Amino acid sequence: MLGPEPPGEEGVPVRNLGSASPQRTVLCALFQGQSQAGRESGKRLDQESGAGDAVLVSVHVEMDFSNEAWLLALSRTPTLRTALASSPPRTLTSLSLTTECNVHHGRGTSCACLSGYRWNTSVCSRHRPCPSSHNHQPCSCLVFSHPEAGYCQLLPPVPGTLLLNSWLQMPGNTLNLTFLTSHETTDLNWLLWRTGNPSPVLLQPGSRVSLTSRPGQVVLSIFNISHEWAGEYQCCFEAQGFRWELYHVVRVPLQATDVARLPDQLSISCAASPGFQLSCCVPSTHPTYMLSWSPGEGSKASLLNTSGHQCLVLDILHCPEADTMYTCDLQSPGLTPLRVPVSVTIIQDGDTTCPEDSSAIAWNVTKAGHVAQAPCPVNRTGMVKRTCGPRGTWGPTQSSCTDTGLLALLRRTRLLQAGQGWPADEVPQILAELREQVVAVDSPSDLLVLLGTMTLVAKVVVNARVQLNYRAMEALLRTTDKVLDMDSSSLWTPVQAQRPSVGSDLLLALETLARSLCPQDHPFSFSLSNVQLQTQLLGPTFPADYRVSFSTQPPLEVEIPGRSLAPLGRVGNNISITSMMLQKLDRLLPSNYGQGLGDSFYATPGLLFAISIMAGGQAFNQGEVIMDFGDTDGTPHCVFWDHDLFRGKGGWSDEGCQVQAARTSPTTQCICRHLTAFSILMSQYTVPENPTLELLTQVGLGASILALLVCLGVYRLVWRVVVRNNVAYLRHVALLNMVLCLLAADTCFLGTPLLPPGPQSPLCLAAAFLCHFLYLATFFWMLAQALMLAHQLLFVFHQLSKHRVLSLMVVLGYLCPMGFAGVALGLYLPRGQYLGEGVCWLDGRGGALYTFVGPVLAIVGVNGMVLTMAVLKLLRPSLSEGPQVEKRHALLGVIKALLVLTPIFGLTWGLGLATLLEEVSMVPHYIFTILNTSQGVFILFFGCLMDKKVQEALLKRLCHTQPPNSTISLATNDTCIPEHSKERSENARYKERMT
DSSP, rough: OOOOTTTTTTOOOOSSSSOOOOOOOEEEEEEEOOOTTSSSSSSOOOOOOTTTTOBBBBOOOEEEOOTTTTTHHHTTTEEEEEESSSSSEEEEEEEEEEEEEEEETTTEEEEEEOOOOHHHHOOOHOOOOOOTTSSTTSSSSSEEEETOOOOEOOOOOSSOEEEEEEEEOOOOSSSEEEEOOSOOOOEEEEEETTTOOOOOEEEEESEEEEEHHHHHEEEEESSSGGGGEEEEEEEEEEEEEEEEEEEEBBBBOOOOGGGGEEEEEEEEEEESOEEEEEEEEEEEEOOOOEEEEESSEEEEEEEETTTTEEEEEEEEEEESSSSSEEEEEEEESSOOOEEEEEEEEEEETTEEEEOOOOOSSOBEEEETOOEEEOOOOOOOSSSSEEEEEEEEEEHHHHHHEHHHHHHHHHHHHHHHHBBSHOOOOHHHHHHHHHHHHHHGGGGGGHHHHHHHHHHHHHHHHHHHTTTTTTHHHHHHHHHHHHHTTIIIIIIIIIHHHOTTTHHHHHHHHHHHHHHHGGGGGGEEEEOOEEEEEEEEEOOOOOOSEEEEEOOOOOOOEEEHHHHHHGGGGGOOOOOEEEEEEEEEEEGGGGOOOTTTTTTTOOOOOOOOEEEEEEEEEEEEEEEEEEEEEEOOOOOOOEEEEEEHHHHOOOEEEEETTEEESSSSSSSEEEEEEOEEEEEEEEOOTTTOOOHHHHHHHHHHHHHHHHHHHHHHHHHHHHHHTTTSHHHHHHHHHHHHHHHHHHHHHHHHHHGGGOOOOOOTOHHHHHHHHHHHHHHHHHHHHHHHHHHHHHHHHHHHHHHHOOHHHHHHHHIIIIIIIHHHHHHHHHHTTTTTBBOTTTTSSBBSSSSHHHHHHHHHHHHHHHHHHHHHHHHHHHHHHOOOOOOOHHHHHHHHHHHHHHHHHHHTTGGGGHHHHHHHHSSSHHHHHHHHHHHHHHHHHIIIIIITTTTHHHHHHHHHHHOOOOOOOOOOOOOOOSSSSOOHHHHHHHHHHHHHHOO
């Protein structure tokens, strides 16, 4: 602590220059001799004048004074004795004070530097700061223990400059703080002192913070700045043996979105509510804003401080007579005023309104077309809204109320990810608080906020390379267990509808956090009903095989062969294996299936297994893992969750995985050659690859194509005979076009397996488009034929215009299906959701397949109604026949109508609905395959050959006889018989009836 002295000089303590007291003030001084150099203050402590006997002496002197007498005592001129008796005494001409200390008996001495002096870094590192030091400089006051003492040193000029591009930053802009120095600097840190925070926040690289360095210059950049980045910025560094701090104040004005209004619009009846209340709130971090309401006549304003906000509440005592626009005005020195409007609509006589309702929340009378608003309950942030419909009926209640504690954690985590805070200290705190706050989740918005916080924490852990201790890991796992136990219908289902990838995001976060355990906390084992975790730190000698088992039903057993662990020996000894089992999470993942799994809907066993290996601080993803999920029913598929599938939404994939029977048990094992999150899919409720069904499909399509060709040949022979009137012409034109479209569609579909699948194959893409268009065209021509029959039944005496109706039928039969097929191609092909995996047909996971299924089911429904109409028409009694004959003829007509119209109208596609349901047998699949692949055969027999005119025309061609005149019927059993035999039979039947 003593400064250097010239040769022959001695530093002598001078004591008791004033009255002693228990609380003493100790001054450390520099005595200066009679010289020009000695009269200049601010020289270095060891400077010498070199002029005769006039020297500058650096002496550490402790002088004890009472608080009242030390200034008077310093007015005396002290005399120092020298070390040599022959040397004359020296007289001090000036005194420079450096340090002021307060002596506390038993607690040491608190020493603070006076202006122009400071402790050097070595002294700061060895002593603790004073408890009462509240300014920005942590080394301004230090505690020294007796008999140790210290004195501050003279500061050199500041070795750096801090430049700011603008003290006023507009929201959304980029803040740039530039530090320039010509000296060597070390331990450079950036801090932000936010308003209302007692301690600074560390700034480090994050999603919105960037640090760039070059010789003599460091730039701090903050992107997309907001009011959360306003405050005093501090640049701390070490240079020339001292710790330096440079400051700049940055102000960021508020935006209208930062101002909370309750309500933001109001519809009120003055008769029911003579007065009302408006509220305008700003963040408490901006106390410089002054709030006011206008107009303010006839009202009273009061200031209210809430959690994190400062609100100005306006009580309007008398309701205005007309619609009024109230404005919340925010003003701050140096900033542009901000005006936030709130419109108040007055309900007049005759206006349509929704009545007062106080079922759960008190809703006042509201004008139709407006939205009523109500505050959230205590400790919840947001707003409850309810729309008043145009006819004066209340709509459903919509709530955005979220637990205030959960929102605070999410905001804190967002700032931590952006670059504000100390990740190593704050991440365990956030996880511990999440464990306490998870019990507050009782709405979908709460769950979304909690899951968002967990996802952001995982990103912070990866970016900042944070290692979690076992307490933080336990807090995470207990939170996860409660999250997976939450109700599906009231919480998870709405959350998944709002964010379909929320389950995949949660899985990725858990995988990331589970492998972040500190090495010293291994091995670690934890088990709850929904989550189990086991970790192991491998030593210098690896085991032959790594095995782990989980207490599930049935038990899950996992093994990593030693040959997969052998390459890790070259990395080092710091190798950890983390195994985690999760119950119920696999059912929260979206039903996305990668290539090879097809469009089926699978069931999962309810558990998901994740394993990871950390070697040298890096994740080791390659290796063989053998998993035994126990006995499973149906056809199993070993799969893993690939987070990269479906453009980052995630999906199940079987790449690198295979199924094999266990060697020592009757169960099924999964073997995968990479490490990630695994599960097993069972397709017992779907149609697996069935050779019998494939054979039936090919045979049925072949028979259908052959029958359609025969149908075209029949029409070639009898066309002119069967289309002699407009009704017959239009009906057979519809049937002929239906035959042509179905023939082309079946031929195209039968040839698609021969084409290379995938969107990169133009032939596969063209085949899928043609099949889509042609099958749709077939059903639209079926619809045209059904509409023709409906017209015949409803408008018996109305004549159809052949050319007009034919034009409408062409538009309906070809342009409509072309529109559906074109929209599907243009909408889903750019998204990669047009073709299914491994087939030249529409993708069943997205909306492409619905552009086919939707119109088909709608047409089948219309055709079913027409068929019902025809049946009811045939069941009506006839006045010309007796009861028994009437009943017999009616039943015969119904049977014939069902046989003819059901296959022609495509009603067998109704069975397709059964094949889409879960837990059905294989019977509907076989029936559906047989009936629909044989559609051409049905059309040939029931649509063509059973037609009376077609039969008569064929008889004329084949028997070369003149067919008798007869009425048109839906079906007949007449065969080729001679004319005179038919006449005798008719006469016999006539005589029988007359008797």
